[in-house]
Amino acid sequence: MYKIYLVEDDRGLRDHMKAYLEKFDYEVYVVEDYKRVDEEFDVIKPDLVLLDIHLPYYDGFYYCRAIRKKSKVPIMFVSATTEDIQQIRAIELGGDDYITKPFSLQLLLTKINAFLRRVYGEYGDVGRDVMGVKGLTLDERSFKMNYHGQVYELSKNEFTLLKMLMVHVDHVVSREDLLTVLWDEDAFVDDNTLTVNVTRVKNRLKEAGLLDVVKTKRGVGYVFESGAL
Template sequence: MYKIMIIEDDKKLQELVRSHLEKYGYQTCTVEDFSNIKKEFIKNSPNLVLMDINLPYYDGFYWCRDIRTVSKVPIIFISARGSDMDQVMAIENGGDDYITKPFSYDLLIVKIKGVIRRVYGEYSESTHAEVFEVDGLYMHIHQNVIEYNNRKVELSSKEFLLLYSLLKNVDQIVSREELLEILWNDIDFVDDNTLSVNITRLRKRLEEIGIADAIETKRGQGYRLVNNWGKTLG
C-alpha cells in the first residue's frame, strides 16, 4: 500500500482529497506543523507527496526544494495558480507533475497512478531498494534517515554515506582510504580529521536510536561496524 502525504492547509479540501484517496486503497497522512514540513515528511516517510503552492510560512516551491535535499520521492503540485510560469517553476523546483484547481478526482487518481507506475512500478528506471536493512537497522536510502526499534534520526549526507559503507561490510574492517574516498567530492576538502569528525558524529546519531559502541576504531587500518544490535534483537 502506497502512502501519500497531503500538504494542503485548506482543511476542507485536505479531508476531501484524503477521503477520496483512501477509497482507492491509498494510505494517507497530512501535515500538522506547516513551519517544518521537511521534519513532518521525514517522520511520515511517504511514497508520494501532493503539494499546494500557497502555504503558511513558505510556499510549496520552497518545501519541494527542501524535501529534495533528503528524498527523490515524487511530488505532484496541486494549485489554483494555473499560469505556465507556475507550472514551469514547479518542475524546475523538483516537482514531477502539476494539477490546477479545481480538478476532478478521476484526473487526480490517474495522475497519481501514472507517477507511481513510473517511479515504483513497471516503468521504473531504478531497481534500487528504497530501504537497506540489517537485523532491524533500517537505512531509508532517499531520505538520509536511519531507523531502529521505531526510533528515527536524520543523518547528514556524509554520515549516511559512511554508515552505508560500514553496514554493507558489517563486522568487517573498512579502510580509512576507502572511507576517505567515499567522502571526497569536487567541492569539499577531505582529510583524516574530516573522517574522524564524521565518525564521531555518526556514533552519536546511532546512540540517539539506541545503538551504542557499534563503531570500532582499528588503529592503522580503519573502522568496523560491530553488529551488537542484531544480538540484542536475537
C-alpha cells in the same frame, strides 16, 4: 500500501482528497504543522507528495527545494495558480507534475496511479502489481483476488473486468468500455460474452461474502460500489 503526504491548507479540499484516495487503499497523511513540513516528511517517508504552493509560513516552492535536497520522491504540485511562470518554476525546482484547481478526483487518482506505476511499479525499479479498494485487492501477477486474507482464483476475463470496475470505483463503466478491455487479437467478444463474464465476477464476489458490490445500470453499464464493502 503506498503512503501519500498531502500538504494542502484548504481543509475541505484536503479532507475530500484524503477520503477519496483512502478508498483506493492509499495511506494518506495530512500536514499537521505548516512550520515543520520538512520534518514531518522525514517521519512519514511518503511514496508521493501532493504539495500546494500557497501555504502558511513557507510556500510549496520552499518545501520542494528542501525535499529535493534529500529525496527523489515524486512531487505533484496541486494549486489554483494557473500562470505558466509558476508552473515552470514548480517543475524547475524538482516537481514532477502540476495539476490546477479545480480538478476532478478521478483525474488526480489517474495521475497518482501513473506516477507510482512509473516510479515503483511496472516501469520502475521496484515491482508492485497489487491494487485495492478498502479490503479487496487484486494481484495482477497471479490473477488472484484477496479479501481480508481469503484468496480467490480469477480467470483472465474475470480479473480484467473486476480491475476495470475497481479502477473506476463508484463511477459507471459503460458496456462498450468493458467490451474494449476484454477484446484481444485472438478472441471475438460480443455483448452476450460480456454479460456472462460480469455474472461470473458477481458470483466470485458473492463467494467472498460481497453482495451487490457490482451493480447493473440497465442500458448503460456497471458500477463497483465501495459502500457495499
